[in-house]
Amino acid sequence: MLRWIDDVPRSAAMNMALDEMLFNGYKSNPVLRTYYWDNAYTTIGYFQKVKDTDGSGLVRRFTGGLTVNHHNDISYSVIISSDFFNVYNQQEIYRNIHLAIQKALQTIGISSIILDKKTGNTSTSSICVQTFCKNDLILNGKKIAGSCLRRRGSKLIVQGSIYIYLNDTAKKVFSVNFAKKTAEFLKTEIKVSSFDNNDIRQAQNIAGEKYSNLQWNNKF
DSSP, X not given: OEEEEEEEEEOHHHHHHHHHHHHHTOOSSOEEEEEEESSOEEEEOTTOOGGGSSOSSOEEOSSOOXXXXXXXXXXXXXXXXXXXXXXXXXXXXXXXXXXXXXXXXXXXXXXXXXXXXXXXXOOOOSBGGGSOOTTOEEETTEEEEEEEEEEETTEEEEEEEEXXXXXXXXXXXXXXXXXXXXXXXXXXXXXXXXXXXXXXXXXHHHIIIIITOHHHHTOO
């Protein structure tokens, strides 16, 4: 059963903390969280050096990847284990998630393509949307979806963002269909879920100790 949480807009620190809480607490069922941002934020990959980024006020993710500027984007996290998917094939995971996004966007009239490794921009920018990788999602020559991950044993989390503006109605239609397509490639059903007060307290603790802490955000 895929646990799907279509979350409300939150701060960068809380968004990262909630993803980490879900990852730490993963037991047996895969999780999809779609989420949003209550303001403009910038997150950086776990291994990125602050001196190589464009400014201060950054929040360091616990996954890899490059710099992402957030505001009107739709973000997501997918948490799965080897019980549901081959978590050791990174490109296959990215491709299936991006295919789910592609199909969900088609339901609101947006047609995109999955990038083949032999095409596209080969830039080495530190900005995610300026660096084209195999299986990224492309619309009119621009990257609109990319992902990064972290693996721990037989489970992993994929975090990503869709860099496209949608109104509230389109967001809802997209999110519902993204959940459906994700459940399809995981060969399971959907269970709609939400966070309870205990979840929020746990995430607030993680946010305070880590993602709101300069020692974490400036560690490299």
